[in-house]
Amino acid sequence: MSSGSDSDPRYANVDERKRKRMLSNRESARRSRMRKQQHLDELLKEVNNLKSQNSEVAYKIDAVTQRYTGVESENNVLRAQMMELTDRLRSLNSVLEFMQDASGFAVDIPEIPDNLLEPWQLPFPVHSIPNAFQC
Template sequence: MSARQAASSGSDSDPRYANLDERKRKRMISNRESARRSRMRKQKQMEDLVNEASKLQNENNQLMQGINAAHQRRMEMESANNVLRAQAVELTERLRSLNSVLQAVEEVSGLSMEIPDTIALLEDGVCLSSGVYLLLAWVFVLAWVNVIGGCWYGVCLMGVWSGRSCDVLGPV
């Protein structure tokens, strides 16, 4: 029998080997418990990371929804601004047209119909409000001019007179 076999077979009876076996057994139990705690820590870390990832994904989705809503509002505002710019250009052109008609009326009638605020607003590039614009247009519409041999013509500056499209009305 070898020394090893003798030591292992004799460990049951020898107290110093019994103490060694007890330490081995305690160490093995301690290692198992330590490994179990390590697995539990890793499992908890994994759960925490999954929860954090889910939380961040939800936050990311909310931010994306906010970005999309802001983008939609921006597009709507750009569209509204484009409409307003087009209206401003159209109103500026109408105002220039009204001023040229007013000048023609002044030349033909000899009456002064100067509206300095209108010219100043046009030169400053400031857009008239639609109410002021309509008021000025009707003031111009009401300016009748004796053009040819007693025939009176009404100048329609808004493009509509009594519900029909017109540039210049015939004799009244």
């Protein structure tokens, strides 16, 4: 006895549609895998790009931090020198005052400028800080 699909043309048509659908599904799955692989490749490229940018930013931050530390150290030295010079000026002024009192001659004793006593109140305009990420 033969199967119905071998002799009946209706079943042959169904088998042909089934075979075409299987081929279509395989092709669709292949395209889907290709799209997925392409998407994965794009994501990996983006990850590498972001890692590179991150390294560059970290390098710039490091450079700016080193410059900041250097400027801060220099500022501390300058502050100490300013305090020492201010103390010397006070001492010299007191010697001049003593000489004036002892000799009776009028001596012009300059006042210590306020900006030396209060360096945060500088008499000149404050300049803006340049962009820290420009190297």
